[in-house]
Amino acid sequence: MGESAITSYSNGSRSAFTHPSLASRLVAIENEINSLFERVPFGSHSLDAEGTYKSINALELAWLGYTRDEVIGKKKLVDFLTPASQDKFHAYFDHPHPRAAVNDLELDLVRRDGVSMPISLSVTDHLDDAHQLLNRRAVIFDLTESRANRVRQRVSAVAFESLSGMFITDRNQMILQVNNAFTELTGYTAQEAEGQTPRLLSSGRHNKAFYQAMWAALKEKGCWHGEVWNRRKDGSIFVEWLSVSTVLDVAGEVTHYVASFIDITARKSAQDQMAHMAYHDALTQLPNRRLLQDRLNQALAAARRSGLYGALLFIDLDNFKKINDSAGHEAGDLVLVEAANRLRRTVREGDSVARLGGDEFAILLEDLDTDRLESAAKAQQLGEKIIEVLAQPYVFGRHKFHCSASIGIDLYAHTESGPDLLQHADLAMYQSKRAGRNTLRFFDQAMQTALNSHVALENELRLALEEGHLQLYFQPQRDRTGKAIGAEALLRWPHGERGFVAPAEFIALAEETGLILPIGQWVLEAACAQLKDWEDQPRTRQLRLAINVSARQFRQTEFVAQVRQAMEHHAVNPALLKLEVTESVLLDVTDTVRKMEALRALGVQLSLDDFGTGYSSLSILTQLPITQLKIDQSFVRNIGVKPSDASIIQTIISMAQILDMEVIAEGVETEAQSSFLEQQGCQLFQGALFGPAVPIAVFEAQLA
């Protein structure tokens, strides 16, 4: 820029400048300075004593966005400041005793385009001999960049002090800096950590390969994340989620590593605990069925490779329910825990013990032998040991319980599948139960054949129920005059190929598989519908209908509600519905009494079926709101054959009279039986002599 571009104004009023040669000399010097400042990389200007621009360099003009003519002699610096900066400016410069210099005062300019610009202002004042301000020369630095840097630094500093533990190392992994969270999480202060390497925290839980993989990832990708077990200063171990990143220089060389971590010990232990709960039984802490299934699958895969036999033992405690019923569920729990401990102690390390549920346990024995018989012998040996160990008394304080076990064993080689094994062992266990309990049985081919037809029959029964092929037959119940007072509804299953399946066969199957529940519900609904039907005709309006309720059905919590709903649904008179239950429901007396009372409150009749064959004591009988006793047909059949049975019948009838219950005899086939029963005071009769079970149309046709 040429000389003409610089214009300076001298303040002619000042005495020091009155000498013409000195004044022109000063002007020349000032012009020289101005021209010098034209080339500097910062803003520069001079102001007169009033603060008006005397000179300004090109850079500052460019920042402001004005022309020289608009500024020189017309504007003051304060005209270009933000209001806040104006206040600051005045506070510094409107001083009774001007200072000689101000350095690095931070202000904000407002450019012509309205954008503000941070600057640093340094000013040198020229004073005359009387300390009056002559003029002022200023240099201005643009702080835009450095202020942004400072903001960045502040943000970084705040970020560094986050809740995550952080540390920065040099390229040799020497820790240069740690944050407060690092100290909180590890127990090491900055002084203790700085100068060390991260090995300071090593727990010894990771091997060399782990760290090698970490360094390889850092080298390749520039970052690594993962779980690391570390040790705090106090020696305690914690697990952290660690992220490490490399910092590179312009040449691509690592200069630093930056690591941040959070303590995930609590989260991890919660996760571990949940995983444990998903695979273990809460009461005994043994693996549960799910985990056993996994292990079975692994064991089968291993057997395929090794060719060795293994065995699965299915263990079920005998009459365990009695302990619950007699001493309470807590006592039952104690026995289960003790049984689990005994099983654990009895097996070899490596054998899996699991609780399948209730009082059922399983043991998986792997790698027994290449020979089937030898393997069976080993499994049997352990099975017998277990029977012996579990049969020892269970003593808790003053209480002592006895509980034997029944075991089913299935050997496996490379062929079986996990679910089959469990099913086979279960079936073999069931054979042990049938053989009198406290023993063991192996699954064999005959059992397999029986199982196959069992499974087929089960599917067919399910289908028969779904497709409405089950039927109710009606066997009349008559009074002493021979008049039908009602009927017992009996389930029949006409099978497409086999004709009628024997009720004993399919009902036992339904009990075993649980199908008895939907079947029982169907019977209940069908009986109510039938009662409703009868209600519409005068001839049948008074007929009562008895249905059989299985113990399993009766034990359901919602049983009473089901009965109520069915009766409401069909709007039947409850007094005409009779539920026949067997003595097997009496195992849980309290529950039975409660349910029976609820049923009686609904108005339903209750009959105790097969009476005399079970074990119900007289005292229990007196607690039950039963309306009828049914003499079992086995006694009736022995009338005139076995005198003791005749006395039992006499006792039952007189007992019913004392307890004010109705009494009915079933299975009456001969006149002799009938007249004996009548003589003893029996009021109601059912049996072939009075009519077999027949379809509804036949039954109704036979009504006199």
Ligand SMILES: Nc1nc2c(ncn2[C@@H]2O[C@H](COP(=O)(O)OP(=O)(O)OP(=O)(O)O)[C@@H](O)[C@H]2O)c(=O)[nH]1
């Ligand atoms: N105390 C307790 N009882 C349980 C638990 N789980 C299931 N049960 C009871 O265990 C009993 C299992 O009985 P079952 O195996 O069917 O019959 P059982 O009396 O052992 O007779 P058998 O097996 O035929 O010899 C049922 O009464 C269940 O209510 C439990 O966690 N604690």
